[in-house]
Amino acid sequence: MKRIGILTSGGDAPGMNACIRAAVRAALANNLTVVGIRRGYTGLIATDTVPLDRAAIRNIIHQGGTILETSRSPDLYTREGRLRVAEAIGKMGLDGVILIGGDGTFHGASLVAADTDTAPLVGVPGSIDNDVYGTDYCIGFDTAANCAVEAIDRIRDTARSHERLFFLEVMGRTAGFLALESGIAGGAEELIIPEEETSIAPMSERIRKGFDIGKKSAIVVVAEAKTPGVSFQIAGEVKKHLDLDSRVVILGHLQRGGPPTLRDRVLGSSLGVAAVEALLEGRSECMVGEVGGALAYTPLEETWKKKKPLNENLRRIFSILSD
Structure with a gap:
């Protein structure tokens, strides 16, 4: 050698x-x-x-x-x-x-x-x-996960100020590692990952109950799966069950860069x-x-x-x- x-x-x-x-x-x-x-x-x-x-x-x-x-x-x-x-x-x-x-x-x-x-x-x-x-x-992974957590923390401020639901989409392709760990660290209310089937109606009901008991915001962390931007579709489906103002944030390649x-x-x-x-x-x-x-x-x-x-x-x- x-x-x-x-x-x-x-x-x-x-x-x-x-x-x-x-x-x-x-x-x-x-x-x-x-x-x-x-x-x-x-x-x-x-x-x-x-x-x-x-x-x-x-x-x-x-x-x-x-x-x-x-x-x-x-x-x-x-x-x-x-x-x-x-x-x-x-x-x-x-x-x-x-x-x-x-x-x-x-x-x-x-x-x-x-x-x-x-x-x-x-x-x-x-x-x-x-x-x-x-x-x-x-x-x-650790750098990208910390980027996602910082984004959740920042979005939480706006979500709470407007009593709003946010969908935050992270990368991960067909794996939910980024979404899971950043969701725990960021205190997310819901998680959508490729490894689990998500039913929109029960998830919407859980979010509604959270607001009913006094929550001022809710964040759903979404793994991009095979279709980046899927959060817009999910937000639209939730809207059919939940009359609540919502926004979508897609982190995309922001998670890859930086020290x-x-x-x-x-x-x-x-x-x-x-x-x-x-x-x-x-x-x-x-x-x-x-x-x-x-x-x-x-x-x-x-x-x-x-x-x-x-x-x-x-x-x-x-x-x-x-x-």
């Missing part, structure tokens, strides 16, 4: 730069040469690289986004594209590659490994959706070092994550084939606290 590459792929997440920084420093401490691959798999196929030394990673730990830039590449889902990836890794003389991203990133990597005799691949989970199997938390929190900086740093050490130990086709506070290695194929469950205790807690 003499020369490794690092890339970020899929959606950007706060803390990715902390991970890059840690991986580079860990690699240099072990006398490895590090190559940064720009624009994810798209840049990998094009051999679009930049040297990563101490100067290149200076003062990036507090920055959101990714200094290596990112993309989503459809080439990974064709055999020809996967062969081009393996060819590019060989052309660059890489003895291993660290892949920072989500389940799509690891799906592509596992397909490449299955189809080709490529260099060792080690993944690091970076996704604000927190939906990657094999780790309790992904890099970027990473302490938790994301520490997690990114920890997993960046772990990824380098995994390569040095001869590991491949795995993702490094944290489960129960301990380092865990999960086969890349499992990270996207297995669905990560929501924390049942947190779901129970929300149902108690929102009553």
Whole structure:
């Protein structure tokens, strides 16, 4: 192991730069040469690289986004594209590659490994959706969740002032992790997540009862699911059951940017070092994550084939606290 590459792929997440920084420093401490691959798999196929030394990673730990830039590449889902990836890794003389991203990133990597005799691949989970199997938390989730909580706190002031119902939509795709934890921390009255079927009529009745007993506001946290903007449809359906003034706020990509929190900086740093050490130990086709506070290695194929469950205790807690 003499020369490794690092890339970020899929959606950007706060803390990715902390991970890059840690991986580079860990690699240099072990006398490895590090190559940064720009624009994810798209840049990998094009051999679009930049040297990563101490100067290149200076003062990036507090920055959101990714200094290596990112993309989503459809080439990974064709055999020809996967062969081009393996060819590019060989052309660059890489003895291993660290892949920072989500389940799509690891799906592509596992397909490449299955189809080709490529260099060792080690993944690091970076996704604000927190939906990657094999780790309790992904890099970027904590920052995004704190962004959502701050938005709930701010909206609560206006909602209370106008005695109004608000629907606050967070990201998460087909997973409700962001909605669940930000809903608990923000004291939301209702939660709409992909993992549970929501009946509009009973939810509307619960909201009405809250106002009847003296509440001055109500906030419903909605996971965007597969259709960003779904909150407008939900608000319209609630209006049929509840004669109450309501507003919709969609946070969207606001949750992705900004400086990473302490938790994301520490997690990114920890997993960046772990990824380098995994390569040095001869590991491949795995993702490094944290489960129960301990380092865990999960086969890349499992990270996207297995669905990560929501924390049942947190779901129970929300149902108690929102009553």
